[in-house]
Amino acid sequence: MTAATLENDTVTTALPxxxxxxxxxxxxxxxxxxxxLLHDTKSILADQFEAVQRVSAAKGLENPDLSLLVDGLRAEREQGITIDVAYRYFATDKRSFILADCPGHVQYTRNTVTGLSTSELVIVLIDARNGVIEQTKRHLTVAAMMRTSHVIVAVNKIDAVDFSQEVFDGISADVQALATELDLPKVDIVPTSALLGDNVVTRSENTPWYDGPSVLEILETAQPARINAGRKRGLRFPVQVVIRDHATDYRGYAGRLTSGSVSVGDEVTIGGAGGRTSTVVGIDGPGGEQHSAARGESVTLRLADDIDIARGDLIATATDEDAIPAAVNSFKALVFQLSESPVRVRGNVLLRYGTATVRARVDEIVRRVHILDEDEDQGDLGAQLALNDIAEVRLTVAEPLPVEAYRRGGRVGSFLxxxxxDGDTLTAGLVTSVA
Known part of the structure; x- marks a missing residue:
């Protein structure tokens, strides 16, 4: 397997x-x-590994401490823990990867939500000595709530239990039971030793009782529902900026496709402009004019008609099946509290949906989700959301928005x-129903 090398944190090969x-x-x-993963795919520089070897030797460690390659904060290095979400890049000859390493403490669940929000797949690690614990349930539950279609569970430190099949089988049974309860669509369970490298990148001879692929082999062939679903759904193109050049009579609408695709000649509907329709007559990308664009691409659309379109408006497929929903002032949503600053019922906040930002308020906390108790609190729900709270709420916005229920793939139905x-992000939310 030929591995790519990273230079300045950029993958040098153009791969999926x-x-x-x-x-x-x-x-x-x-x-x-x-x-x-970084070391065994040759995705680090030689001097980086030499530095790791020096520090590891100074600590008296027998093997290089590969965690030093990704622990980015001085405070976390001193304490031996990871606090922030650290993004890393690596590649093989089949695919490139963008990986978010999320912290494990209960108080940093908010960062797990952040990492999951842009991920198509999640790897949940379990210490083979401890089995399924509180944070395992929490992370798998949040993954299920965010409709993550593919989960890899790495039963790590399998070397610490003498590569025991009995231990692995017991943990696998617990994970499968939890996955069934949470209705997770696809879960792969792999015995691994990150310290020694067993079944992380290459298959291990130390686990002859395991005949499945390594974690990297799964990553190279994985096809999460999100990868294809966003392209099959109708166009959603939130307008970020209107580009005008009066000298050439140019008018274009710049943004990023959050769902579907668009081609020159397509008929589209513009939400926020009275539901008017028009035809795409041109698509301008980073390399110039192009005939089409797909989910994830940032382009500028040119339309046949001179329509009053502004930042925050939504350009979408004109067909009835994928038409823009009617704009509403109220809806329900599942929210994850990310900030230590509370969100109070009836308090004023800003809501960012796509590229639109409007004044809003939480009218009601409908229910609170308690992951470990497996219960939903519908009694005294309180008057505010605190850090790491998960709840269903009813929101009201000052200006009607064409919101729609959250769909995994394309970021449709998500908001902040x-x-x-002060402009700080307080809460991440997923629209559940339009009221």
Whole structure:
């Protein structure tokens, strides 16, 4: 297998890209696991590895501490933990990868939500000595809530239990039961040792009882529903900026396709412009004019008609099946509180949906989700959302928005709540129903 090398944090080969994240409890070996992926795919520079070897030797370690390749904060290095979401890039000859290494502490669940929000697949690590614990349930539950279609569970530190099949089978049974309960569509379970490299990039002879692929082999061939679903759905193109050149009479609408595709000649509907329709007469990309564009591409669309379109308006497929929904002032959503600053019921916030930003408020906390208790609190729901809270709420926006239920793939139906005073992100949300 030929591996690509990274220069200045950029993958040098133009390959299909898979976004993924790692999650698990603290000290399950996530950073070492990511370091192993980078090292064994030859995605680090020689001087980086030499530095790791020097530090590891100074600590008296027998093997290089590969976690040093990804632990990015000085504070976390001193404490031996990972605090922020660290993004890393690596590649093989089949695919390039963007990986978010999420922290494991309960108080950093918000960062797991952040990592999952842009990932097509998640790797959840479990310490083979401890089995399924609180954070395992939390991470798998959040993955299910965010409709992650493919989960890899790495039963790590399998070397610490003498590569025991009995231990692995017991943990696998617990994971499968939890996956069934959460209705996770696809779960692969792999025995790994990030420290020694077993079944991370290459298959291990130390686990003859396991005949499945390594984690990297799964990553190279994975086809999460999100990869294809967004392209099959109708066009969603939130307008980011209107480009005008009066000298050449140029008018274009720049943005990023969050769902579907568009081609020259397609008929489209413009939400926010009275539901008017027009025809795409040109598509301008980074390299000049192009005939079509697909989900994830940033382009500028030119339309046949001179329509009053502004930032925040939505250009979409004109067919009835994928038409823009009617704009509403109220809807329900599942929210994840990301900030230590609380969101209070009836308090004023800003809501960012696509490229539109409007004034909003949380009218009601409908229910709170308690992951570990497996219950939903519908009694005294309180008057605010605190850090790491997960709840269903009813929101009202000051200006009607064409919101639609969250769909995994294309970021349709997702939004943020923002503090109007300082611009800090408070909450991430997924639309569940339009009220």
């Amino acid at each position: 890209t898979l976004r993924l994240c790692t999650a698990g409890s603290v000290d399950d070996g996530k950073s070492t696991f990511v370091g192993r 709540l923002i503090n109007p005073g």
